[in-house]
Amino acid sequence: MKLLQLLPEAPPAHALSLALNAGFCLGLVARNDLEPLSGKTVSIETTDLGTRVRVVYDGIRFRAYLGSAPPDLTIRSTVSDFLALALRREDQDTLFFTRRLVMTGDTELGLVVKNVLDAIDWSRLPLPRPRS
Amino acid sequence: MELVCPAGGLPALKAAVDNGADWVYLGLRDSTNARNFAGLNFDEAALAAGVAYAHARRRKVLLALNTYPQAATWARWTQAVDLAAAKGVDAIIVADLGLLDYAHRTHPKLKLHLSVQGSATSHEAINFYHQRFGVRRAVLPRVLSLAQVENVVRHTPVEIEVFGFGGLCVMVEGRCALSAYACGDSPNTMGACSPGHAVRWEETPAGLESRLNRVLIDRYAPGERAAYPTLCKGRFEAEGATYYAIEEPASLNTIEMLPEFLRMGVRAVKIEGRQRSPAYVAQVTKVWRQAIDSLTRDAERFRPTPEWMAALNRHAEGSQQTLGAFSRPWK
Numbered sequence: 001m002k003l004l005q006l007l008p009e010a011p012p013a014h015a016l017s018l019a020l021n022a023g024f025c026l027g028l029v030a031r032n033d034l035e036p037l038s039g040k041t042v043s044i045e046t047t048d049l050g051t052r053v054r055v056v057y058d059g060i061r062f063r064a065y066l067g068s069a070p071p072d073l074t075i076r077s078t079v080s081d082f083l084a085l086a087l088r089r090e091d092q093d094t095l096f097f098t099r100r101l102v103m104t105g106d107t108e109l110g111l112v113v114k115n116v117l118d119a120i121d122w123s124r125l126p127l128p129r130p131r132s
Numbered sequence: 133m134e135l136v137c138p139a140g141g142l143p144a145l146k147a148a149v150d151n152g153a154d155w156v157y158l159g160l161r162d163s164t165n166a167r168n169f170a171g172l173n174f175d176e177a178a179l180a181a182g183v184a185y186a187h188a189r190r191r192k193v194l195l196a197l198n199t200y201p202q203a204a205t206w207a208r209w210t211q212a213v214d215l216a217a218a219k220g221v222d223a224i225i226v227a228d229l230g231l232l233d234y235a236h237r238t239h240p241k242l243k244l245h246l247s248v249q250g251s252a253t254s255h256e257a258i259n260f261y262h263q264r265f266g267v268r269r270a271v272l273p274r275v276l277s278l279a280q281v282e283n284v285v286r287h288t289p290v291e292i293e294v295f296g297f298g299g300l301c302v303m304v305e306g307r308c309a310l311s312a313y314a315c316g317d318s319p320n321t322m323g324a325c326s327p328g329h330a331v332r333w334e335e336t337p338a339g340l341e342s343r344l345n346r347v348l349i350d351r352y353a354p355g356e357r358a359a360y361p362t363l364c365k366g367r368f369e370a371e372g373a374t375y376y377a378i379e380e381p382a383s384l385n386t387i388e389m390l391p392e393f394l395r396m397g398v399r400a401v402k403i404e405g406r407q408r409s410p411a412y413v414a415q416v417t418k419v420w421r422q423a424i425d426s427l428t429r430d431a432e433r434f435r436p437t438p439e440w441m442a443a444l445n446r447h448a449e450g451s452q453q454t455l456g457a458f459s460r461p462w463k
Contacts, residue, residue, distance in 0.1 A: 088410050088414075090409075090411055091415075093408055093447075094411075094412065094447045096358060097448070097449050098358075099340075099357070099358055102333070102340065107329075107333060108170055108328035111328040112170045113171075114409075115140065115141070115169065115171030116171045118144065118409045119178075120143065123146075
């Protein structure tokens with residue numbers, strides 16, 4: 001067993017929930033778009049580190065899920081591929097064709113998650129811009 | 133020659149424009165388009181923002197209204213046409229005769245492109261759409277050989293657009309009922325082939341299984357390339373053997389045919405993939421922009437570079453890239 005697998009699941013699940021909820025506050029994600037996720041649990045699992053993070057969406061915000069029910073949607077990939085997806089360097093279907101990304105469970109939820117993430121317009125964030 | 137690129141959302145539209153698309157095509161969040169997937173596509177605000185972004189950079193926006201209106205919800209399609217006109221969309225892509233008629237009568241200034249779903253393969257059919265509805269451009273179904281494309285171009289005043297890159301299906305365009313056969317929904321009627329609600333992926337001891345409304349589409353061994361869970365790309369038992377009984381998953385890549393397209397007067401090439409992410413749109417658009425620029429500079433010396441082919445290859449569905457029906461030396 002890898003060392004990371006011995007660490008508790010809760011702290012990263014809380015951190016991910018906070019990050020996702022920040023998306024609402026910053027106006028990057030509309031709650032309407034996530035309506036199909038209401039009451040559903042999503043498990044994000046890394047195949048290389050053997051870790052998992054589970055969150056549940058209650059219709060208003062995400063929170064860590066620490067129960068024992070099977071998740072409605074499971075997304076599995078390596079840390080580096082998750083990172084590449086987050087940075088928009090990789091296309092999820094490209095990873096899916098080559099089996100580097102696997103989604104099991106409710107496919108409709110998977111499409112919602114994928115499409116809502118793809119639709120985030122980061123240029124709307126009021127970040128300080130480098131001076132030219 | 134113009135480059136027509138897909139966008140499933142505002143970031144993808146920006147990626148297309150920033151990487152050199154001349155046109156970006158997109159759909160609304162309902163069954164008026166053939167990529168009606170959860171969370172994908174444009175609401176009114178995103179459409180307005182997308183049109184503004186493209187127009188500020190002198191690019192054009194196409195709204196795909198490429199499904200077949202249903203009797204009970206006809207107004208959904210006409211309202212979408214009205215919205216396109218109101219938001220300053222440069223042209224709409226339409227397949228249905230009734231909707232073409234509505235758009236032509238109600239918004240005579242709104243340009244009309246005939247969708248690939250209209251399945252017009254002859255110049256006689258395309259000229260009919262031109263004479264009757266003033267159609268400016270037709271997207272050719274992916275069943276014609278190069279010689280047949282040339283024959284169409286020679287006999288019509290309508291601009292001709294061909295598919296350049298992306299996933300292939302059985303190409304019974306506008307008439308395919310395979311998805312509806314398995315789950316009741318088809319691209320033509322509700323805008324999705326193998327809609328998410330009917331698809332299940334499951335890891336089993338025998339391998340990764342995809343099912344459409346419980347019909348087993350395929351079972352992938354570890355490491356084996358996966359494909360979209362559509363009936364046409366499945367492996368089935370037929371006469372004692374299990375194999376791709378309809379077609380093997382493949383991607384179209386016609387970049388080496390660009391000089392031929394140019395010579396015969398093809399007006400535009402289209403990239404498939406409104407369901408793909410901004411990363412795909414950016415990378416594929418960039419390669420095709422470079423290719424068309426290289427072609428424009430010197431068509432005689434045009435050669436696809438290994439870098440272009442590698443960049444396109446990695447996004448391909450299936451283990452093969454093909455020239456599709458374009459390359460068909462036999463008659």
